[in-house]
Amino acid sequence: MILGVGIDLVDVSRMDRVLNGRSARRFVEKVFTEEEIVICGTAAHPAQAYAARFAAKEALAKALGTGFYRGVTPGQITVVGGERRRPTIRLSGPALKHAQAMRVTAIHVSLTHTDQSAAATVVVEGAEPSVRQDLITE
Numbered sequence: 418m419i420l421g422v423g424i425d426l427v428d429v430s431r432m433d434r435v436l437n438g439r440s441a442r443r444f445v446e447k448v449f450t451e452e453e454i455v456i457c458g459t460a461a462h463p464a465q466a467y468a469a470r471f472a473a474k475e476a477l478a479k480a481l482g483t484g485f486y487r488g489v490t491p492g493q494i495t496v497v498g499g500e501r502r503r504p505t506i507r508l509s510g511p512a513l514k515h516a517q518a519m520r521v522t523a524i525h526v527s528l529t530h531t532d533q534s535a536a537a538t539v540v541v542e543g544a545e546p547s548v549r550q551d552l553i554t555e
Contacts (some may be wrong), residue, residue, distance in 0.1 A: 420519055421541040423479030424473040429535055432471065433464035448491040456497065468535035469528040470496040476539040477489060477506055481515055482514040504528050
């Protein structure tokens, strides 16, 4: 059963400005995992790679229904693959706990980019919750 769907779009030139700005290191270390930093740092176009992964993190947070609230932060979401390999997402910390509470069994992610934009779509699958809160009305 589909539990959530998220989509996000990131401007590559904006990511490039952030990566070349004064706070670049702090931003990268807060938002991306060490594994992602290595992957993006060796990509042909690092700003595109970072933008696509940031879009996937945002899309996942939307699909979980949390956004970057309720303890879920971008650093708890690792996007691997891409660059000619199927992308996958791994979770840690509160993001993982939230997904487990939702009974998530699979996370599907698709990344795409042009010179100008990077986008991601995430579909979260899982076991049907015992009571669907969104269907309860008074």
